[in-house]
Amino acid sequence: MVMVPVVDYLRLEPEPHLCAHECTSCGARFFDRRNACAACGGQGFVDAAVATDAVVTAFTIVGFAAPGIEVPFVAAILDCGGTTVQANLRNVTPDADHVRLGMPVRLTTFSMGEDTAGNEGIAFAFEPAEQGGNA
Amino acid sequence: MSDDIYILGISMTRFGKHPDFDAVDLGAQAALTALADGDVAMSDMDVIGAGNLLGGPGGFGQMLQKQIGQTGVPVYNVQNACATGATALRTVIMAIKAGEADMGLAVGVEKLSGAGLLLGGSKAADRDTWTPSGRVGAIAPTDGRIGTITMPGVFAQIGMQYLYEQSYAGVPLELFARISQKNHAHSTLNPLATYQKELSLEQIMGDFMVAYPNTRPMCSANCDGAAAAVVVSGDRLATMSAEQRRRAVRIRASVLTSDPYTEGCQVLFDVNTLTRRAAEAAYAQAGVGPRISISSSCTTASRPPSWCTTTT
Numbered sequence: 001m002v003m004v005p006v007v008d009y010l011r012l013e014p015e016p017h018l019c020a021h022e023c024t025s026c027g028a029r030f031f032d033r034r035n036a037c038a039a040c041g042g043q044g045f046v047d048a049a050v051a052t053d054a055v056v057t058a059f060t061i062v063g064f065a066a067p068g069i070e071v072p073f074v075a076a077i078l079d080c081g082g083t084t085v086q087a088n089l090r091n092v093t094p095d096a097d098h099v100r101l102g103m104p105v106r107l108t109t110f111s112m113g114e115d116t117a118g119n120e121g122i123a124f125a126f127e128p129a130e131q132g133g134n135a
Numbered sequence: 136m137s138d139d140i141y142i143l144g145i146s147m148t149r150f151g152k153h154p155d156f157d158a159v160d161l162g163a164q165a166a167l168t169a170l171a172d173g174d175v176a177m178s179d180m181d182v183i184g185a186g187n188l189l190g191g192p193g194g195f196g197q198m199l200q201k202q203i204g205q206t207g208v209p210v211y212n213v214q215n216a217c218a219t220g221a222t223a224l225r226t227v228i229m230a231i232k233a234g235e236a237d238m239g240l241a242v243g244v245e246k247l248s249g250a251g252l253l254l255g256g257s258k259a260a261d262r263d264t265w266t267p268s269g270r271v272g273a274i275a276p277t278d279g280r281i282g283t284i285t286m287p288g289v290f291a292q293i294g295m296q297y298l299y300e301q302s303y304a305g306v307p308l309e310l311f312a313r314i315s316q317k318n319h320a321h322s323t324l325n326p327l328a329t330y331q332k333e334l335s336l337e338q339i340m341g342d343f344m345v346a347y348p349n350t351r352p353m354c355s356a357n358c359d360g361a362a363a364a365v366v367v368s369g370d371r372l373a374t375m376s377a378e379q380r381r382r383a384v385r386i387r388a389s390v391l392t393s394d395p396y397t398e399g400c401q402v403l404f405d406v407n408t409l410t411r412r413a414a415e416a417a418y419a420q421a422g423v424g425p426r427i428s429i430s431s432s433c434t435t436a437s438r439p440p441s442w443c444t445t446t447t
Contacts, residue, residue: 004265004267004274005274006273006274006275006277006280006281007267007271007272007273007274007277007281008267008271008272009271009272028396028398030401031271031401031402032270032271032401033270033271033272038396038401039396057296057299057300058292058293058295058296058299058403059292059295059347060283060287060288060291060292060295060346060347060348060349061344061346061347062279062283062285062287062288062345062346062347063343063344063345063346063347064252064285064287064343064345064346065252065255065278065279065283065285066252066255066278066279066285068279069255069278069279069280070279072344073279073283075282075283075288075292075346076282076292077282077292077296077399077402077403082398084398084399084402084403085402086281086282086402086403087281087282088279088280088281088282096307096308096347096348101295101298101299102299112265112274112275115263115264115265116263116264117264119264119265120265121265121274121275123280123281124281
């Protein structure tokens with residue numbers, strides 16, 4: 001069985017972390033396949049590991065989504081040591097009493113299930129960094 | 136020679152659900168009324184700027200002129216998200232500035248009733264195997280799995296990020312609701328608005344939560360409508376009737392920007408920087424400041440945090 005990350009910028013080894021394309025000219029970081037740097041036009045990129053500890057700088061609790069998406073869920077914008085990341089929050093009660101701006105969180109991964117070939121999809125989210133979470 | 140450019144005629148349809156009118160009908164209604172308002176005809180137009188993002192026929196400008204006057208003038212179809220109609224207007228302004236036209240028609244139309252979520256989810260069937268594809272090598276649709284790309288959710292986060300940056304100590308839901316309350320109060324003064332009903336703070340806060348802190352009345356309703364303007368050069372206007380000259384409104388500034396790179400902007404849109412730049416450029420062009428100007432805003436989806444940005 002092979003573990004397949006939900007997106008290619010989720011790296012599972014040695015420990016799960018996000019990996020950005022970092023511009024070798026100006027240091028701007030991107031998660032998608034790049035043609036060039038949006039900040040400076042540079043065409044050289046290196047892999048850069050993104051911090052797994054983060055702070056919630058924005059969030060929304062989505063109550064209405066496309067069919068097949070379980071609601072409510074918490075979508076958040078995170079400051080991962082200076083790199084902005086988008087992710088869902090897990091292991092937290094999805095209401096405004098439990099999710100708050102400035103909340104410290106950390107990367108977590110979980111199974112998306114097996115495909116027909118027996119390979120396991122691995123997704124990521126962030127969860128409260130405090131002991132035991134605040135759920 | 137004068138470089139001044141004027142709006143000679145203008146019109147907008149009532150916004151709402153128009154099941155019996157297609158995009159061309161709505162566009163034609165706005166265009167014909169704008170022409171009548173300016174006391175001119177399609178045969179006077181040198182150029183057409185046609186804006187449509189969603190729910191139109193494709194090649195909207197050509198479809199429109201086949202209904203209201205097929206004169207063979209150049210047609211520019213434009214798409215620019217929330218600024219699509221404004222871009223159609225600006226296209227005509229640029230054509231006149233460039234000396235290629237003396238008078239032109241700008242039309243924008245959207246047909247959105249029943250469109251549902253404009254972004255998000257996946258139209259593709261789930262695959263049998265976890266196979267990476269696309270620019271981030273995703274094995275499944277990312278909306279809902281890695282944050283949200285729905286408009287209510289995106290603008291909720293843009294508003295919340297602003298509150299975080301400003302160290303706002305109050306309750307976001309109530310703040311957002313107060314803005315919505317003000318906007319709904321304004322709607323009662325606009326006979327062309329889809330909904331013209333005043334709502335209380337309690338009604339707004341207690342309604343269905345689409346994407347916290349955005350409840351349903353804070354989100355733009357999907358609806359249908361069109362607007363049109365006849366634009367004319369100062370030189371051409373000088374040859375027209377006294378009544379036309381009296382009613383024409385000079386365009387003091389027209390500016391278009393796109394979002395420049397800022398850290399994190401590809402994760403969550405930075406809607407502030409481009410707006411601020413556009414406003415600054417427009418004020419400079421017009422030679423006025425915010426204290427004495429009236430800003431115009433394009434329609435947009437789920438934009439409760441009007442204090443975050445004003446599209447100019």
